[in-house]
Amino acid sequence: MTISKYLPSAFLSAVLVASVFGGSRMSAQRPLAASPLRAAMFVVDSAKLYTEAQAAEGAKVWTATCAGCHESKDVTSADFKTKWVGRSLFELYEQIRTTMPDDAPGTLTRDQYLTSVAYILKLNGLPAGETALMPDSATLSTLKFALPAPPSPSPFAP
Numbered sequence: 001m002t003i004s005k006y007l008p009s010a011f012l013s014a015v016l017v018a019s020v021f022g023g024s025r026m027s028a029q030r031p032l033a034a035s036p037l038r039a040a041m042f043v044v045d046s047a048k049l050y051t052e053a054q055a056a057e058g059a060k061v062w063t064a065t066c067a068g069c070h071e072s073k074d075v076t077s078a079d080f081k082t083k084w085v086g087r088s089l090f091e092l093y094e095q096i097r098t099t100m101p102d103d104a105p106g107t108l109t110r111d112q113y114l115t116s117v118a119y120i121l122k123l124n125g126l127p128a129g130e131t132a133l134m135p136d137s138a139t140l141s142t143l144k145f146a147l148p149a150p151p152s153p154s155p156f157a158p
Contacts, residue, residue, distance in 0.1 A: 047127075048128060048129020048130070049089075049118075049121060049129065049131075050117075050118035050121055050129070050132060050133040051129065051130065051131070051133075053132075054114070054115050054119075054132055054133055055115070055122040055128055057111075057112075057118075058115035058116045058117070058118045058119025059119050059122075060115075061112045061116050065100075065108065065112075066100070066101070066116065069101070069102055072123050075123055076124055081124075081145075084145045086144055086145060087144065087145055088141045088142070088144055088145075089117060089133075089143040089144075090140035090141040090143075092145075093113060093114065093117050093140055096113055096116055096117065100113075111135065114133060118133050121133075
């Protein structure tokens with residue numbers, strides 16, 4: 001009877017200790033590992049992760065495949081940014097690759113999905129650079145979204 005009396009308190013104490021001292025490997029602010037190759041790199045508004053040619057190819061894919069169901073605001077809105085900030089480009093790539101196009105998921109080439117991601121970066125105002133976005137999962141997994149937040153509404157707005 002004594003053990004059952006203290007069991008709920010012991011359980012709660014164990015959960016508290018685990019949460020305080022265990023840390024979280026899912027934190028978007030902390031690199032996944034100490035290795036510089038595996039450390040998370042946040043995509044900022046000055047990052048140049050794709051080439052203009054990749055974005056141009058992505059625009060073609062968008063027009064031919066995506067525009068029938070999506071508007072550009074679907075991938076640039078506050079809702080999109082809130083959903084994807086702190087998440088990896090690999091997650092976005094995989095989400096698109098495994099669910100799009102809606103009527104035939106996975107039917108595009110991997111390069112078409114990759115150029116679509118490059119186009120989405122361009123639509124979000126990230127500038128093109130000299131180096132192409134790499135199609136490997138290890139690279140895409142280390143790149144995290146840190147898109148510019150939408151402007152806050154004015155407290156004085158009606």
